[in-house]
Amino acid sequence: MDGIYSDMIRLNQIGYYPKATKKAVIVESKNAGKFSVVDATTKEAVFQGSLSEPMTWELAGEQVQVADFSELNTEGEYHIFVDGIGYSYPFSIGKKVLRKAFLGSVKGLYYQRAGMALEEQYAGKWHRPMGHPDDSILFHPSSGKDTGYMASPKGWYDAGDYGKYVLNASFPLGQFFQLQEDYPEIIGDNELNIPESGNGQSDYLDELRYEMDWVLTMQDTDGGLFHKLTAFGFEDMIMPHKSVKQRYIIGKGTAATLDFAAAAAKAYRIFLAQDATYAQNxxxxxxxxYAWAISNPEVSFVNPEGIITGQYGDTNFDDEFFWAGAELYLSTRDTTYLDNLKKDNLNFAYKPGDGWASYMRFLGMFSLVKQKDALPDGFYEELKAGILGSADALVKKAAALDYFQPIDDFQWGSNSDVLNTAMIMAQAYQLEPKEVYLKGVQQAVDYVLGNNAMGYSYLTGFGTKTPMFIHHRQSAGDAVEEPVPGLLSGGPNSRLQDASSGVVYPEDPAPMKSWVDQEPSFASNEICLNWNAPLTYILGFLEQESH
Structure with a gap:
């Protein structure tokens, strides 16, 4: 049976922790009654069970049965077998089953580095020359400067394009930093095989610092942050070193400034023990x-005429002010920042699309609730109750939805919605270690790694059936068949914004099937920093908390 697997058996293609809930979804099963779990080497059945009654799942557009093999906790490599359908993709059961995927999601950031060559000893077959040194970037008039230029090197490419965006650098950094703050020993030196490996410091912090170094260059002398560094338009699907359009410092606004303030304040705590001078900077x-934002509280960014790169626009900055104030208070203990927080009517409800525009309030809550002794009477209890209540609602919702994940509206970057909800459940678990929260997180990861209506592990290079044609210029422009590994595809997007751009979707796809493995599909198959960030957090969380 080697290499012959059925797409009709959907499961986590990497694997499960021994004590985790383990479920596979059988599609078009023709009312099969039984299933088996077979050892991948001996082909012998190690577990047998009964399939659930058939169910119709409207979000997926499928009739399914569920195979629950949670009782199997023996470590090994296995397949699911259903008579008349065949064998599933292989999967493992083990105590550190997601470690490689976790490290891979971080190594994916290295492949996004701007301003340096990726050498073969670190990048393998995805090695490439340096692109975008960004040592002489012109000011666009929208930056507030009519002439001149500046150097703004380093950083990660934001997504499938070659732009660098302050807002969507700071937001992912906040999530990456949260993992480090929650689990300081999560990654040591020499674990990622990056140029800084062997310097005696955490490879994780080395990689995050490469991005933080760039964001620091985007601060104007008055404290405000320039919005982005891009060309006027997107490049063709070419390699970075062949991308030679003039790049500009574009715009300046409250959202980018506040997100930077939050990430930089958190960076102080993260880097203090490693490099006190850098942390203080x-x-x-x-x-x-933050002071600039207080004086300029309503400066929205809109793409200037002639600029068509990512806008990352926002007009409501309450979430950003909350996050920035929370991180600055925790780093300085200056109560002015705490007093400025809008603590009334905190919104703990997550809705799909709560990404770079509004998820920041949760990042502020996550940081604050870890510092009970630093909070005034009643505020800690309000935060804790709100996070637990949100997690309870998400757990309840996931139990009733197709493929056991807690969203029912599939927008741009829906996989990040799944993972951002999982972060809320993870924080709830840290506050009150209830099994239902851990189970919710695990099943969210199961969804992303293969237990979904497309039957794909959405993380490139991890799993048997993974995206091969992501919307990613490096992967499209090189001569390597496989895409750059460790990058998360955006996932189903029922809005189909690229349907008129050469992307061919099935006719009237179900919401969960609004995804195609096609290079032009920027709406469903692009990659992005703020999608990898919650994935890294959740995989790291599970590696620490699951057994």
Whole structure:
């Protein structure tokens, strides 16, 4: 049976922790009664069970039965077998089953580095020359400067394009930093095989610092943050070193400034033990940025005429002010920041699309609730109750939805919605270690790694059936068949914004099937920093908390 697997058996293609809930979804099963779990080497059945009654799942557009093999906790490599359908993709059961995927999701950031060559000893067959040194970037008039240029090197490419965006660098950094703050020993030195490996410091912090170094360059002398560094338009699907359009410092606004202030204030705590001078520079920059935002509280960014790269626009900055104030208070213990927080009517409800525009309030809550002794009477209890209540609602919702994930509206980057909800459940578990929260997180990851209506593990290079044609210029422009590994596809997007751009979707797809493995599909198959960030957090969380 080697290499012959059925797409009709959907499961986590990487694997499960021994004590985790383990479910596979059988599609078009023709009312099969039984299933088996077979050892991948001996082909002998190690577990047998009864399939659920048939169910119709409207979000997926499928009739399914569920195979529950949670009782199997023996470590090994296995397949599901259903008579008349065949064998599933292989999967493992083990105590550190997601470690490689976790490290891979971080190594994916290295492949996104701008301003340096990716050498073969670190990048393998995805090695490439340097692109975008960004040592002489012109100011666009929208930056507030009519002439001149500046250097703004390093950083990660934001997504499938070659732009660098302050807002969507700071937001993912906040999530990456949260993992480090929650689990300081999560990644050590020499674990990622990056150029900094062997320097005696955490490879994780080395990689995050490469991005933080860039964001620091985007602060204007008055404290405000320029919005982005891009060309006027997107490049063709070419390699970075062949991308030679003039790049500009574009725009300046409240959202980018506040997100930077939050990330930089958090960076102070993260880097303090490693490099106190660098940490202090981050904190000083955060204070300066926050002060600019207080004086300029309503500066929205809209793409200037002629600029068509990512906008990352926003007009409501309450979430950003909350996050920035929370991180600055925790790093300085200056109660001015705490007093400025809008603590009334905190919104703990997650809705699909709560990404770079509004998820920041949760990041502020996550940081604050970890510092009970630093909070005034009643505020900690309000935060804790709100997070637990949100997690309870998500757990309940996931139990009733197709493929056991807690969203029913599939928008741009829906996989990040799944993972951002999982972060809420993870924080709830840290506050009250209830099994239902851990189970909710595990099943969200199962969904992303293969237990979904497309039957794909959406993480490139991890799983048997993974995206091969992501909307990603490096992967399209190189001569390597496989895409760059460790990058998360955006996932189903029922809005189909690219349907008129050469992307061919099935006719009238179900919401969960509004995804195609096609290179032009920027609406469903692009990659992005703020999608990898919650994936990294959740995989790291599970590696620490699951057994």
């Amino acid at each position: 981050c904190l000083d920059a955060a204070k300066k940025a």
